[in-house]
Amino acid sequence: MERYIDIRLLPDPEFPANLLMNALFAKLHRGLVGWGNNRIGVSFPRHDDGIPTLGKCLRLHGDQQDLDNLMARNWFCGMRDNILVVGPETIPTSKVYRCVYRVQAKSxxxxxxxxxxxxxxxxxxxxxxxxxxxxxxxxxxxYVNIGSQSTGQRFRLFIAHGAIVEKPVEGSFNHYGLSPMATIPWF
Incomplete structure (x- = not known):
């Protein structure tokens, strides 16, 4: 991974940030499912496990061509007034890595x-x-509240940011941009 795109949520008087993140993440999921690519990873650089919140920034990680192809799909249609897209930018050279993955509760x-x-x-x-x-x-x-494309049911998709490591681990990402094994650069 050499590039990233930050998608920042803009303040909205009618919708809180968590609802906008739910909508943005659902659109990203549909975009990744439709594209069928497993080389785009996501992270939430402003997440806070203590509150808990994912913050107001969704970061996409990948190679230039993959990020360009995803963004050309116009998957975030309908949210243009609520987001600011920054990038693609080059990932900083001094980096550490971490997994961003789904956690399922036995609830x-x-x-x-x-x-x-x-x-x-x-x-x-x-x-x-x-x-x-x-x-x-x-x-x-x-977490994000998201609807299942297959069952139509809504559920909470809990997201964890793993421990910081110094060596990257290659691998694929699911249609949420998450992986329990593959790392993304953390900065």
């Missing part, structure tokens, strides 16, 4: 019970005693 005890009943050939009451409601895992990571 549905009911789903876990159904799975338990299938695996252990047991009844619902036994499953409920084995897996109480208190087993639901609550994450405190930043």
């Amino acid at each position: 549905s005890p009911e789903r876990l019970r159904r799975r338990y009943m299938q695996r252990h050939h047991t009844d619902a009451q036994t499953a409920r005693q084995t897996i109480p409601d208190s087993t639901a895992e609550m994450l405190t990571l930043p």
